[in-house]
Amino acid sequence: MASILRLPDQPEACELCLRQAPLTRHHLIPKALHGKTGIRKRFPREECITATLWVCRPCHNQIHRLFSEKKLALSFHSRDALLADPRLRTFVDWLSTKPAGFVPRH
Numbered sequence: 001m002a003s004i005l006r007l008p009d010q011p012e013a014c015e016l017c018l019r020q021a022p023l024t025r026h027h028l029i030p031k032a033l034h035g036k037t038g039i040r041k042r043f044p045r046e047e048c049i050t051a052t053l054w055v056c057r058p059c060h061n062q063i064h065r066l067f068s069e070k071k072l073a074l075s076f077h078s079r080d081a082l083l084a085d086p087r088l089r090t091f092v093d094w095l096s097t098k099p100a101g102f103v104p105r106h
Helices: 037-042 045-050 059-068 069-075 077-084 086-095
Strands: 023-027 052-056
Touching: 023 059, 037 045, 037 052, 037 069, 059 086, 077 086
Parallel strands: none
Antiparallel strands: 023 052
């Protein structure tokens, strides 16, 4: 019998800026790369599917503005790694001071 993979439950707030806002699921290992040989060798299938963060739309957009899918998969496949990047950390720190409905202009 195949095991059932369970995705993390949706939290009350963005896992990066901690604001309460509508959330989207960010795949820490981009779905477009799950079938690539290098990714399949590096990460178990279960991790590719379940390694996600719940983030607000502004945080999600900023992640994809800053990093290519390959860079996300190879270097930024955890919350801690994402927040260690000074560009994303600066954005998240700034956004965390804004009200829940605030959407930055880009």
